[in-house]
Amino acid sequence: xxxxxxxxxxxxxxxxxxxxxxxxxxxxxxxxxxxxxxxxxxxxxxxxxxxxxxxxxxxxxxxxxxxxxxxxxxxxxxxxxxxxxxxxxxxxxxxxxxxxxxxxxxxxxxxxxxxxxxxxxxxxxxxxxxxxxxxxxxxxxxxxxxxxxxxxxxxxxxxxxxxxxxxxxxxx
Amino acid sequence: xxxxxxxxxxxxxxxxxxxxxxxxxxxxxxxxxxxxxxxxxxxxxxxxxxxxxxxxxxxxxxxxxxxxxxxxxxxxxxxxxxxxxxxxxxxxxxxxxxx
Numbered sequence: 001x002x003x004x005x006x007x008x009x010x011x012x013x014x015x016x017x018x019x020x021x022x023x024x025x026x027x028x029x030x031x032x033x034x035x036x037x038x039x040x041x042x043x044x045x046x047x048x049x050x051x052x053x054x055x056x057x058x059x060x061x062x063x064x065x066x067x068x069x070x071x072x073x074x075x076x077x078x079x080x081x082x083x084x085x086x087x088x089x090x091x092x093x094x095x096x097x098x099x100x101x102x103x104x105x106x107x108x109x110x111x112x113x114x115x116x117x118x119x120x121x122x123x124x125x126x127x128x129x130x131x132x133x134x135x136x137x138x139x140x141x142x143x144x145x146x147x148x149x150x151x152x153x154x155x156x157x158x159x160x161x162x163x164x165x166x167x168x169x170x171x172x
Numbered sequence: 173x174x175x176x177x178x179x180x181x182x183x184x185x186x187x188x189x190x191x192x193x194x195x196x197x198x199x200x201x202x203x204x205x206x207x208x209x210x211x212x213x214x215x216x217x218x219x220x221x222x223x224x225x226x227x228x229x230x231x232x233x234x235x236x237x238x239x240x241x242x243x244x245x246x247x248x249x250x251x252x253x254x255x256x257x258x259x260x261x262x263x264x265x266x267x268x269x270x271x
Binding site for chain 1: 251
């Protein structure tokens with residue numbers, strides 16, 4: 001039971017890291033977007049394992065659906081799928097990779113020294129994370145943040161329209 | 173299954189996002205790397221929500237998703253506006269404010 005779960009987790013983690021690396025190294029922005037969509041969908045599967053079905057479905061619809069469509073739409077609109085790969089600042093890539101490795105080592109050291117215990121996740125966590133319980137909590141205890149996010153979304157909507165229309169009107 | 177596995181996976185995903193932000197020059201791909209970092213943080217939120225059996229972590233993931241959607245809409249609108257002005261979206265060339 002537990003071994004099978006670890007096997008599934010290992011496969012999913014491999015796919016996640018692989019698609020992330022693929023997104024980093026692919027020259028074509030469309031391929032990068034598709035890699036990222038795959039990454040999001042696989043993370044959604046991990047959410048299902050963790051007993052969060054609502055978050056998993058929201059991940060697929062919002063991230064792998066809406067946001068990736070937005071990305072692909074902008075890539076098609078700008079037509080700049082391929083960019084020259086030459087770096088402008090010398091040694092930037094090696095420095096970036098080096099700093100990333102240093103940061104990862106830092107996280108690893110912190111985890112070893114502070115929270116290194118292999119604490120097990122509880123097995124059956126699916127009942128507590130039901131969408132009904134989540135909705136009750138959202139609309140009772142967290143009503144004000146929910147309303148604020150609606151205002152944020154409205155602001156983003158208006159802002160995006162203004163930003164994309166202004167240069168069009170003044171330019172031509 | 174130990175929660176440390178999720179911690180390690182999230183850390184790797186986050187570092188890959190940082191590396192993408194530093195390495196790539198295409199502004200759209202930089203944005204994608206940022207989404208990946210959000211994703212890593214969300215994974216950690218859900219893992220700990222499952223660990224402590226509290227729903228609040230999942231709710232925060234919901235809020236993070238909403239704000240990320242708004243941020244992507246604004247950011248891509250900015251990229252389109254920049255592209256209309258300068259005809260390219262290389263982040264190294266967006267240095268007009270540099271003295």
